[in-house]
Amino acid sequence: MSCRKDLAGQLAAAHERLGGARGKQYWRSLDELAETPAFMALVHNEFPSQASIWPDTLSRRKFLSLMAASLALGGIGGCSVKPAPTVNIVPYVKPPREIEPGEPLFFATSLTHAGSAVGVLVESHMGRPTKIEGNPDHPASRGATDVFGQAAILSLYDPDRSQTVAHLGQTRTWEDAEAALREALARQRDKRGRGLRILSETVVSPTLAAQRDELLAAFPDAHWHVYEPVNRDSMYTASDWAFGRQVDTHYDFTQADVVLALDADFMMSLPGHLRYVDDFLSRRRLRQHGGNAAKATMNRLYAVEPGVSCTGAKADHRLALRAGQIESFARAVATACGIESGGSVIGGSAAGNEKWLEAVAADLQAHRGRSLVLAGDRQPPAVHLLAHAINDRLGNVGKTVHYTDAWDAGRTERTASLKELAEALDRGDVELLVILGGNPVYNAPVDLALTEKMQKVPLRVHFGPYDDETARQCHWHLPEAHFLEAWSDARAYDGTQSIVQPLIEPLYQGRSAHELLTLLAGAEPTPGYETVRRRWRREATTEQAADFEAFWESVLHDGLLADSAQPRRSVTLADNWQRHLGAGKTTAEPAATELELVFEPDPTIYDGSYANNGWLQECPKPLTKLTWDNAAIMSPSTAEQLGLAHGGYAHGGEHGGYHMPVVELRLNSRSVRAPVWIMPGHAERSITVHLGHGRQQAGRVGGADGHTVGFNAYLLRTSEQPWFAPGLELVPTGETYLLAGTQQHHLMENRELVRSATLGEFRDHPDFAAEPERKQREEQTQRGSLAIATLYEGFNYEAPKHKWGMAIDLSACIGCNACVVACQAENNIPVVGKEQVAAGREMHWIRIDRYSTGTAEKPEEFYFQPVPCMHCENAPCEYVCPVEATVHSSEGLNDMVYNRCVGTRFCSNNCPYKVRRFNFFHYADYHTPTLRLQYNPDVTVRSRGVMEKCSYCVQRIRHASINADTEGRPIADGEILTACQAACPATAISFGDINDKASQVHAWKGQPLNYSLLADVNTLPRTTYLAAVRNPNGKLSEE
Amino acid sequence: MAKTLEDAHRDLIGPDYTPVGHDFASITQQISSLVLRRHTHPGWLALFSLGNGLILMFGCVVIYLLVRGVGIWGINIPVGWCFTITDFVWWIGIGHAGTLISAFLLLMHQKWRTSINRIAEAMTIFAVMCAGMFPLIHLGRPWYFYWLLPYPNTMRLWPQFRSALVWDVFAVSTYFTVSLLFWYMGMVPDLATLRDRATSKLGRVVYGMLALGWRNSARHWHRYEMAYLLLGGLATPLVVSVHSVVSSDFAISVMPGWHETVFPPYFVAGAIFSGFAMVIALCIPIRHFYKVKDLITIDHLDVMAKILLATCFLTSYGYLSEQTMSWFGGENVEGFLYFNRLIGVAQYAPVTWAIVFCNVLAPQVLWFRRVRRSEVMLLIVSVIVLAGMWMERYMIIASSLSRDYLPSSWGIFRPTIWDILTYIGSLGVFIAAFLLFCRFLPIISMSELRAMLPGAHGREEGT
């Protein structure tokens, strides 16, 4: 769009100014700029002016200078002590349209994760993208985002992204690369591309798919392989077996009363999970029943899984089975549902769960057509097949389960495709290998020995965002542009066509895949914009084409093409489907004694592609609360048996560092060393490891030149057993390794922190949550105790216009951490690194506490409790501050004034919720120019020795109230969304004006479920919680 | 062994704090010569350079602190305070004995204060000096400390007077000033003596300046005594208030293990406890090296030991009441904390039991007269008590914070080398300062001793 074009011009000019230098040089010159005396003085200024907070150099005025094409860090003088500072201020030469200085703009685009697109809105401050929100109109988002979406903005500014074309490590230009490629392609064209192989990740972009087909048309004998380490092979195999065609399975949780998840973490990992969470919870939100508890209904979720996933943690009943046992469990369910599936009992170590099984089967059958069985991508095809069969038998198909033609059908078998390539490489008949994205050298199945085989290829080209392990194995490395820098399009999980539009000119030399493909196709390199637009024009229906410009603008505005989802297709179960359950096609039940190794994509850095993202590395894993590492995760009793136990998980568990024993994991003659982590609730004799760690060439954050983060679990992963494997040997090494976790203690020590009840109990006593306080008050009045007496009269918050408050629904929270990262992005929260986290100094303003009931050895239920600042009306932090650095605003905000803080830390000591965070060191990054571009100009960047904490996103409150005021209208409810609230896929957070009787937060706080955390400390928190309610099966719960 | 004549005499007429076998001249001679003698004892030099070495190290630590930030210490969230505040409370506590001895015992007309009050007051001054440093450096950015002082700034902001930290600023600075006045005022007549006996020009000028032209006029003595008494009267409640204020750094909070009404008396008792331990620990070597056993007699040590024992019980009562309250209070969080203190092996239980040994059990040996009159034993006991009281403050601060309301944020404190060096450095400051005092000022009040001699106030003619 025009404004961006103008900015493009500006930045182009910037590059000009830097002596036409780009890439590495460009960076050198930036560093030089960063070494200007003013800057150094500032960075090392130990005695700055009013406060040692660096005046946020990325504020509006600061950014002007940047946009105006000067990267000389103007305005830095703003912090010299005396005399009064002089600051540069730099206007545009020609004002770009649409940009209103100081006011943020939002653009709709989409980001691709795990093979499908999620629509997002990107906040741009004068051409500088700073924050990603979900796109409410997008079916895969509905306004929500996950940690990956929130953290994507950081990777845009990642200084470690590859900045230049490189040949054998030497800096080159695109022209050189083009020349080399043309020459090689010319040779291939003669032999119809026999020697040409292309390896890409899942092709999500229709335009790219079209370009692919054109390319293959031009080179008939060339091959295009697709590989991703985290793939859905077994699902597609199963759909082949079941229906004789490749279909995508979609679930409609809004229609399901009973859900059985077979190792399927649909809340966190399935494509479309954001949507699924919303749908699933739409059947559980008791708050929508208002006071009428008697009528309250909920769906019921059964989960069977080896490790503890968010889905399992939210389940009403969770059964911990080893991954290898789940198939036989599925068979048993099928049999119980009257399906001839062979093997009607749960064998081996799963014995003793018959009661559970019967209850589930009964419940499923009692809800024919309103039940749902899902199989996880980690499970073998047989389990998916059984799931299809059960859904079919229960008449769920077409009601809770829908099928669509697989997007890009026929190209879905990832591992097989890579195998082919490996063989071709081995045969040596590959002459030109182009790797489009992905990092196969790092994450390909180890048994394929891809790296060695690659060496036989005379010309290897890698196109990707990072100069990573794969790039190091290729002759040419071509930098790929970030999705916020390039034009493209993508398909959502349901096939909805979404647009990907850039918000900023590429910071480095990156180009988009589209541009590269035009090059491969031999055409003159055309801008991605043209390619994408051309295809959309081609695909446009007649009425769209009639006024294409308008159509195009609307697509850009919405970020998607409405109703472009794949059409549903009715499929019938092949009558001979059972034969696929025969021997060979199924996994053998692991022997009771042997250990099982289970692979899992990392909850925060996924398959390793996010390894260089500090926010994600430091984001605690939802259940283990580990940061900066992966580990061999096992249950307490398994650890006990292996002699690896430590008391940390149960009593006196510390948040911070823990020295854990290191073991060697041996699986068919391969081995890695891994620290142990103990996770109550994990299946016995089963050990989960997260993929994606141990990167060698990720970057300064994720591991490079010798230092790695965690261990590389891919080294044990084969194409035969991609997800779990029995026969694991575990050898203690006697060493220990420091792991940094933000929470270890699992139990609540019978303090009513998370208050919970079953649906039944809730129906009988809707106000159970307030019970403890009521009892206390009664006792006090009986004893005539003075506990309520005070010398002081309270403040009146009804008088001021607003009374800000927050309510958090614990029934809804799935513990996904989206709020944590969103807050980090919004509020310029620094990354402190593993050592500091281990020292108990992480900086997250909102954290998600994870508790379990029962015993640590045998936990029953898991609960998540997001804890931001409570903004207490009787704030204990305030009256102990000697300098009024934290006081109450008249609207009830617990203000934190960084520039007044002298750092006594008394407030944090006296905070019962421990939500305050302290800059023990100089955490904020003032050195890396690109990272400073990411900072939110409306939030002060805190410096050393200053306390900070959740502010209820006061910058958003101020912005909204000023806008409302200037427009002479009241602030509408929902006009202010805090960052955490906006990101939450579960809509578990509500924020607003409690004085506004019509506001959502007022309604929530009116719920009988509403209670205050640590109410007996009489802090009168403004953040309250809605108690968690579960819907267990009576048959199972009575024992 | 055969009793010395002195012992026999004491057995007959009970403890006697008057300097035996002295007259005006000899007292003057003995004490002032300690200051006025030309040569300096090598032992003094050795100790002094040790102190300065520690100060040097302390300086380096502080500079590193200012450059890097408070992160160099082991503190974290939840334990935002630890060693520095522990040291602060410990030093302040030690400071209390001095003023108490001089002021409170003055009001009580206790004779035995006379020989030791000067030493005790000096100790107070230096202890409070050391204490005062810690709140400053624990900020990590001490150059903002002045924001805690009320002055008309351009932000129109004032200190937040509800915060116990601001109370500290006023309490500690007042305490320091008043102690200093008291100490100096008590010293003026002795300074006059030194002025008159000094042989070097420099000595005469310096002591002359400090003596303010004191000439022992009866009219001056008249007002002087009144003023001294009044200062004592003001200082006594001050002592009590200061540690009560310090204790409210914790008592006004809502943290389990901090939020306790017993704290003020409990802290004051502990303060006197550690203070007397320090006085004893200082008196014993001084008796030796300065050969003033006849002025600071064994009876002085004996009576101080008795006070040590008494305050030991006050302190123990504090421990007891804390535990009982936590058990019978029925406060879940509180109860957990105290139980955890006793059994949390991975955390603070070892410290707890060490405290019980040092502060409750060890002093019990003072029941025995033989122990009270044995310098070695006394020295050992008082050092144990000093260590114990440091650990007590450490325990109160660290363990309470590490086990507060939300189990999710529990975390223990692990000291770093910098924590320890900071503490040791402050010891250096104290040692050096105290040695300077011993060398250049009269360590025992001559004028007051004179007043205690037989016939000092007439009668007993013809001795």
Added chain:
Amino acid sequence: MPQIFPPAMNIISKVTLFGSFVLAAFILWVCLILVRSSYGTGTGVVHVQPVPFSHEHHVGVLGIDCRYCHTSVEYSSFAGLPPTKTCMNCHSQIWVGSNMLEPVRESYRTNRSLRWQRVYSLPGFTYFDHSIHVHKGIGCSTCHGQIDQMPLTFQVPSLLMEWCLECHRNPERKVRPREEVFNMKYKPPANQLELGRKLVKEYDIDDPATITSCSVCHR
């Protein structure tokens, strides 16, 4: 010979002893004055600008409205600084030859921005919003002084927090009718307080307690 000091010492010593208190007070007073001086605040300092732009000429003489250049002052926190294009609107016709304006033309030619020296610079932790002040009837001249009479622009108020508070504590003293906001000639009427109270009510300006809350300006 015991007598150590000359008679004069009696006076000297007394004076030093009792005078030290006075001295301390005096030093404090000097510091307080210094931080408020123009040395500390930069008040009245004229910065060297790439082009000696005269508000006196453009506003005072030519009577150009503030909003012609500071376009976003009414709806953005940032008043806006005129892009070179705005200058060239006129200066492509008039004064085309003047050397004084060469930097402007050069900027326009080369597409490189003019680098002005900021005159009013607040510390970064202070968030000021023009739109709301303009909207609530605070005139330009209230903070920027008689800028229409400034050949070269300089900072008029101290920009110290105490200065902000003067107005935030009693807005009625400074608020003026909205239509007068951009009027440089505006003089507060005799009944300013009375008018002020009326306008405060009319413009719905929050009570002092609210607009002196920290988070209003510091985030």
Added chain:
Amino acid sequence: MPQTALYGLLAEFVSAQQILDATRRAAEAGYREMDAYSPYPVEGLAAELGLRRSRIPSVVLFAGLIGAGVGFLMQFWSMAVDYPFNVGGRPYNSWPVFIPITFELLVLIASFATFLSMLFLNGLPHPHHPLFNVPEFSRASQDRFFLCIEATDPLFDPRGTAEFLERLGPHGSIIEVPHYQIVEAPPSGGELVTATAQGPKEAEA
């Protein structure tokens, strides 16, 4: 030798009892402008000199009240009047928490008042004084007691007063205290010379 050169006559005594008796008899003899000097406060000596109870206590009380008042008002004004903040829901005037500082300031101001008023009333600091011209007098801060009848006393008469002092049985002879130190002995200044000459001898004795 002019009268003005004489500050007073000084008699030296060795015991507290002697100085007490001497002072009493001098007072009975009607001398008022006199002062006794002792190396420590001798009980009753002030009474013999007819000193009234000192005014210091009232000064201190007054100062203390000032301190407390200033202390409380400072806190009240800054917390409740000048920039009232809602701090943890506490009222602007949270008087109970203002008490500690009020008390501390009471003590601080009162203590200063005590010390300074003592100095002021005693006319200290006063490093130069005629008495310091007398070598013997240096023992006033060590082991000797002195009675000095000053020249300004109406009954003072150099010869008569000297004789009167002699009758009190001083240790050694009566010493004339000159206003100004005589550096070298004038030809006809017998007394003074002896006075200064005696000094060392006495000291050695």
